[in-house]
Amino acid sequence: MGFGVGLVGVSLAEILLRMSGRIPTGIPFWASVTTSAPFALYLMIGGYWLKRSDVPEVRYPRVLAITMTGMMFLGGFFTIIGVTFRQVGIVQTLSPIRWGLSVGGGSGLLLAFLNAQRIEKELASERELIRSAELEERRELLNYLNALLRHEVLNTANVIEGYATGLMESLDGDEKDNAATIRRQARELTVIIDDVRFLLRAAGENPSMEPTNLSRMLRDELTSLQDRHPEVDIDRDIPDEVYVAADLMLKRLLSNLLENAVEHNPDERPWVSAEVSVTDDTAAVRIEDNGPGVPETVQSDLFKPAQKWDDRHGLGLLIVKRLANRYDGRIELTETGPDGSVFTVELPLATT
Template sequence: MGVELLIIGNITWQVLLGAASVFPFKLGLVAGGLWLYRSDIGTERWPRIGGWTVAGGAGFLVVNLMTMPLTPDLPTIWFVAWARWSISIGSAVGFAIGTIEARSIERAVAAEQAAVSARYLEYQREWLDYLNAVLRHEVLNNANVIGGYTALLLEEREESDPDYAHLRTIERQSREMTHVIRDVRTLLETLDDGPTVESTALAPVLRGELDALDDQFDEVRIDAEIPNDVTVEADDLLPRLFSNLLTNAVEHNDSSSPLVRVTVERTDETVRVRIEDDGPGIPDDELEDLFERDDDRRHDHGIGLYIVRRLTDRYRGRVEVTETGPDGTVITVELPRAREGPDLDRSNRSSSPDPNRNADSSRDPEAERTAGSRSTAVTRSASPTPPSTDTD
């Protein structure tokens, strides 16, 4: 009796020892299945991982079945435990191999997709550069020639001339075409991978755009309070941001003498530029998507305000309509304040007038460069604009 108990105890111990030895592998299979379910490995890889798991368990079992006849004196229950141990270990190893292979396939596919995307982006960039060159050298040059000759013809005619109104229409459409072309070029430039922003003096940029506004529109009144020592984080496209806002403030104002007021406020981290007009305000149905791309052309603000939003995003800033109503609209642009001193070279480049604007070079530099604020009312007739093909 004692011998039988000893044999039973020995067999039981061996069975328990075998179960304990396969427990980590079974636990690993369960944990691996949960991990696979939550991982980013595509479900299309799961059948292959399952195939590796089954093949691993079956293959290791076959190997062990071939060695079992070498030990014929073992009890049957021991062989059962041996087989279970073989299946557990083989399945766990197969699952690990399948997972590693799936990961490798996913990485290879991702690398191939990245290479294809890079080639496609390079192809797109080449076409965008070509389109930019065509717009600059072909379309914009022709628009400038049309506008220049139209201005000369207007100088030779009186307002009572039957052709005067038609020439005014040609001049206006030529100017609008030029604006659209510049907007498209700016939009193309915002598509680069990462802008190189640096400390940029804000005052020369704003004053340069206000000068251009004076040149472009008759009877416009400008009131500006611009500190001289304000710098922001921006690049060469900053003037276009304010040009679009200022032009929009006048073009959508039905007053015979529109007012544009510009003020600058500073905080520790940002600079806020408020652009106020005395126009009729913005309709409620346009406020929500005012700075979004107007693909279906439901509104008449074109792509100018969309470019404003793209540029403020480019500089990690923001733009919003802070007030609007029958008495006018206030749009606020908030830009990161530069920590370093202004880059004089950058300031000079940013404040240089756009050659396509035909800015008046006879303005008093002392009154505009040294004054902390300015208030002007401009009333003048259009001056002849010679044809030009230099747009760079």
């Protein structure tokens, strides 16, 4: 940048001297000025422009080296010409040197910039190839884990449940209770495995969104919830025909959200309210319960895989969070306390 300012200043000073009449001028001089001025201006603004380009700072020394090489090559060449064919007066002698420095430096900076951009594009292509390979390895690992859970762990849990059921029929007292505990835990393990497999599946595929009837799907899930938990009182406020941009996995989001509201509710009369409200571009699903609330110690990490709240409870909310992200939506704990909690999921409306 400093070289460019200096060369522009020299050109202006030379023009003023020649325009004053003290030094003769002519077509060669004006040709020299007009052809070198763009290069000098480029040198002057090049540093400012380079900092705002996509060229990283690690490339700056190389850009400077190429620029200086260009200046020294053409500048040195025309210095030899200026000295060898010395004209009358120092200004006439410096004109070719000024031209060589301007054109050499400007050309060098341009070539350096283009070279740096080419290198960055090549590196970006290499990073993309590496990323694609890593994604493919990750997809293969997810498929392997999914198959392992389905064929090995899930089968083992089913075997344990079957043997526990058989023991319950032949035992009495505490031993029967122990067998019942084994069966209950095996069933719980089956549910958890199913949730983990679902998360692996959701992470390993590309979603294909289409208009999905949120109203109908939520009503169906409330009916299923009532069938599974007939003791639960359910209130609903669901407008007709609300469509969101989603896929069939939306059913899993809603079922986990509703199950989360009743599964660990110790109230004698569990209660759930489902409400849908619509704005210009989103639909908000508000699920309220009368449970004991979410412990304050886990609220900040409620939707993170590492949170330590009840495992089954946490997996359900993790699924809801992942699916909300899948649909470019969001979920939040709107309210919580000893009288219950409110979870709200916002989803983008379908465009057609």
